[in-house]
Every structure is written in C-alpha cells, then in structure tokens.
Amino acid sequence: MGDIVGEIKDAKTIVIKVGTSTITHNNGTINFYVVEKLVRVLSDLRNEDKNVAMVTSGAIGVGCSRMGLHKKPDSLPEKQALAAIGQVNLMHIYSKLLNEYGQIASQILLTKDVIEDEQRKLNAINTFSTLFRYGSIPIVNENDTVATEEIEFGDNDTLSAVVAVLIKADLLILLSDIDGLYDKNPKHHSDARLIPIVRGVTRQIEEYSQNTDNSFGTGGMITKLAAARICNSHGIPMIIANGDDPYNICRIMAGELVGTLFIPNGGKNGEEE
Ligand code: ADP
Numbered sequence: 001m002g003d004i005v006g007e008i009k010d011a012k013t014i015v016i017k018v019g020t021s022t023i024t025h026n027n028g029t030i031n032f033y034v035v036e037k038l039v040r041v042l043s044d045l046r047n048e049d050k051n052v053a054m055v056t057s058g059a060i061g062v063g064c065s066r067m068g069l070h071k072k073p074d075s076l077p078e079k080q081a082l083a084a085i086g087q088v089n090l091m092h093i094y095s096k097l098l099n100e101y102g103q104i105a106s107q108i109l110l111t112k113d114v115i116e117d118e119q120r121k122l123n124a125i126n127t128f129s130t131l132f133r134y135g136s137i138p139i140v141n142e143n144d145t146v147a148t149e150e151i152e153f154g155d156n157d158t159l160s161a162v163v164a165v166l167i168k169a170d171l172l173i174l175l176s177d178i179d180g181l182y183d184k185n186p187k188h189h190s191d192a193r194l195i196p197i198v199r200g201v202t203r204q205i206e207e208y209s210q211n212t213d214n215s216f217g218t219g220g221m222i223t224k225l226a227a228a229r230i231c232n233s234h235g236i237p238m239i240i241a242n243g244d245d246p247y248n249i250c251r252i253m254a255g256e257l258v259g260t261l262f263i264p265n266g267g268k269n270g271e272e273e
Contacts (some may be wrong), residue, residue: 010124011170022243028065083144175243180260
C-alpha cells in the first residue's frame with residue numbers, strides 16, 4: 001500500500017476526467033463554483049511542475065442549456081450541433097479561468113482512429129508532449145461533432161483511460177458525482193458501502209455497477225470499470241472520487257485515500273479489500 005501512495009504523490013503526468021454531472025447543474029448550465037475550484041487545482045499542479053491533461057464532458061449539456069433545451073435530443077445531427085455549440089462555450093470558460101491563473105489552455109478533440117492508425121497515434125503523442133513542454137494544460141474531449149459509431153469512443157471514461165495510456169500517465173483521476181465505487185448503486189440503495197481499494201476488476205466488482213440515469217451524462221460505473229481495466233493493464237493506477245469538491249485532487253496528491261483506488265497488477269483474480 002505504501003508504495004502505491006508514494007507513486008501517486010510522485011506522479012508526474014496526471015489525467016483528470018470530469019463528468020457532465022460534476023461541471024454542470026442538472027439543467028445543463030455550468031457549475032462555476034466547481035469549475036473555478038477545479039481550474040485552481042489544475043493550475044497548482046502545473047505550478048508544481050506536473051503535466052496535467054483534463055478530459056472534460058459536458059459539451060452537449062452546455063449546448064442544450066445555451067439553446068434552452070431541457071433534455072438531450074435523440075437525433076445525431078442535433079446532438080452533434082449542440083456539441084459544437086457547447087464545446088466552444090466550455091473551452092471559453094476553461095481558457096478564461098486558466099488564463100487568470102497564468103496557465104495556457106489547449107484543446108485536443110479525438111476520435112478512435114487516434115489509437116487505430118499508427119501515424120495518427122504518433123502525431124497525438126507528439127502533440128501532447130509538445131504541449132506539456134510548452135507548459136500548457138490540454139483539455140481533451142471526443143470530437144463529438146464528427147464522430148460516428150465506427151470511430152467514436154462513446155464515453156469519456158474510456159477516452160480518458162486511452163489518453164492516460166497514450167501519454168504514459170502515472171495516474172488517472174475520474175471525478176464524478178459520487179464518492180467512488182459502491183457495492184451497489186447508492187442512488188437507489190441507502191445501505192450501499194464504498195469500496196476504497198480494488199485490485200483487479202473482477203466479475204464481482206462488475207456486478208456492483210449499474211448504469212446511470214442522469215439526463216445529460218452517459219456511462220455510469222460500467223464505463224468507469226472499463227477505464228480501470230485499460231489503465232490497470234498498462235500499470236496505471238486509477239481513482240474515482242467526488243468532483244463536487246475538486247480539492248479532493250489535492251488530498252489524493254497528498255497521499256490520502258480518497259474515493260476508490262484501482263491498483264494495477266492485482267492479477268486476474270484480484271479482490272476487493
Ligand atoms: P459522470 O457524469 O461523473 O461520469 P455518471 O452519472 O456517468 O457520472 O456515473 C456515476 C453514477 O453511476 C452515479 O451517480 C450512480 O448513479 C451510478 N452508479 C451505478 N452503480 C454504482 C455503484 N456501484 N457505485 C457508485 N455509483 C454507481
């Protein structure tokens with residue numbers, strides 16, 4: 001245990017993913033209280049000379065709120081158009097706030113071909129490393145406006161794990177609207193127990209996850225466990241923590257056990273603790 005805590009404290013390259021439910025209110029408008037704190041924490045990590053990439057959801061939700069829609073439409077062109085509107089709004093806010101803390105935001109929009117095509121993969125790796133050399137904070141999202149089923153990641157949990165592998169991150173933190181992985185969905189079961197450490201995503205662990213019913217979010221715990229598998233199989237620890245308090249990131253970096261920690265190399269039959 002001591003080793004992994006030390007590894008996390010010393011992590012040089014960190015990917016932080018924020019879910020829609022963390023950065024927006026239920027009606028899709030931006031939660032400035034959270035976003036401002038988040039930006040402050042990211043800026044501090046940069047000041048400590050860490051490489052930080054943030055994967056952010058929320059574009060479609062923000063697009064809906066800009067257009068006065070109360071629910072995500074079903075048609076693909078509408079969703080892609082709303083993503084285009086929301087993405088620019090989201091980036092405006094991140095960039096403006098990061099600027100206030102002397103940081104340089106950059107935007108990277110990806111589709112799955114970035115891992116399927118060797119040249120594109122290499123280009124993406126080189127772009128990330130150059131941005132880190134510039135001291136910029138890349139803000140990553142799926143390229144929702146052009147993604148079709150064949151080339152989309154489908155959810156940002158998977159995307160953030162892919163980015164963590166691509167840039168050889170030392171840690172992936174998924175910030176969600178929940179404290180971590182529970183043994184059942186705590187939104188529906190008051191007796192649900194938080195699982196602090198997971199060594200290996202076993203079938204039992206998978207049974208704990210049920211999909212979410214948020215109106216703007218996608219994914220739930222199933223995609224977070226998929227992300228844990230990807231990370232852990234590449235030796236990268238992953239943490240799910242509550243994004244309502246972005247200072248949880250500081251606690252994690254100080255070596256506190258916050259949320260659920262997925263430890264790599266737990267073996268095929270890894271167990272919960
Ligand atoms: P985000 O937008 O942060 O990615 P999601 O809504 O996709 O968040 O996923 C988090 C949600 O997953 C929780 O709010 C909860 O409703 C649901 N969930 C389902 N099963 C579990 C579980 N076993 N432990 C924790 N959350 C769970």
